[in-house]
Amino acid sequence: MLHLVLGGARSGKSRYSESIAKSLESAGREVFYVATADSSQNDNEMAQRIERHQQMRPSHWQLKETKTALAQTLESLNRADAIVLVDCLTLWLSNCLLHQDQGLWQKEKQRLLSCLSHFEGQLLMVSNEVGQGLVPMDKLARVFVDESGWLHQDLAQICDQVSFVTAGIPQQLKPQQK
Numbered sequence: 083m084l085h086l087v088l089g090g091a092r093s094g095k096s097r098y099s100e101s102i103a104k105s106l107e108s109a110g111r112e113v114f115y116v117a118t119a120d121s122s123q124n125d126n127e128m129a130q131r132i133e134r135h136q137q138m139r140p141s142h143w144q145l146k147e148t149k150t151a152l153a154q155t156l157e158s159l160n161r162a163d164a165i166v167l168v169d170c171l172t173l174w175l176s177n178c179l180l181h182q183d184q185g186l187w188q189k190e191k192q193r194l195l196s197c198l199s200h201f202e203g204q205l206l207m208v209s210n211e212v213g214q215g216l217v218p219m220d221k222l223a224r225v226f227v228d229e230s231g232w233l234h235q236d237l238a239q240i241c242d243q244v245s246f247v248t249a250g251i252p253q254q255l256k257p258q259q260k
Contacts, residue, residue, distance in 0.1 A: 094250035
């Protein structure tokens with residue numbers, strides 16, 4: 083089962099995804115938390131965000147950190163009994179776009195999409211929806227908005243479930259409720 087969870091900043095998307103992982107864990111399955119944030123920078127605000135996320139999730143969940151090699155990390159966790167929560171895809175996108183290898187993003191995106199076609203466990207992917215605002219003035223910001231939008235479209239086609247979280251309230255986009 084592949085589940086994409088979208089939402090804006092502070093929308094509750096991480097909390098919602100973690101609640102799903104906790105409910106699946108009660109079936110005796112192991113949870114892996116894949117963090118894409120770059121904690122190596124001298125960024126106090128990001129360090130506080132990371133600490134807040136660490137405090138929110140159960141301490142026994144296994145942490146896997148990856149800045150760019152997301153598909154490789156997921157392949158190492160690919161088994162039917164795994165519950166994998168990736169938080170978040172837009173930070174991963176930023177890490178790839180800002181990498182010295184200018185072609186890294188397209189390579190890693192294709193690796194991820196390919197990896198998902200044979201992922202056996204429960205995968206929850208959290209991502210920021212950034213395409214509902216103004217078109218940014220800065221070129222890199224426009225590339226980021228475009229690439230995140232295209233990534234979300236590609237993932238929505240592949241995923242079994244897509245949710246959008248606003249004010250802590252999840253709305254199911256796929257499959258559509260009747």
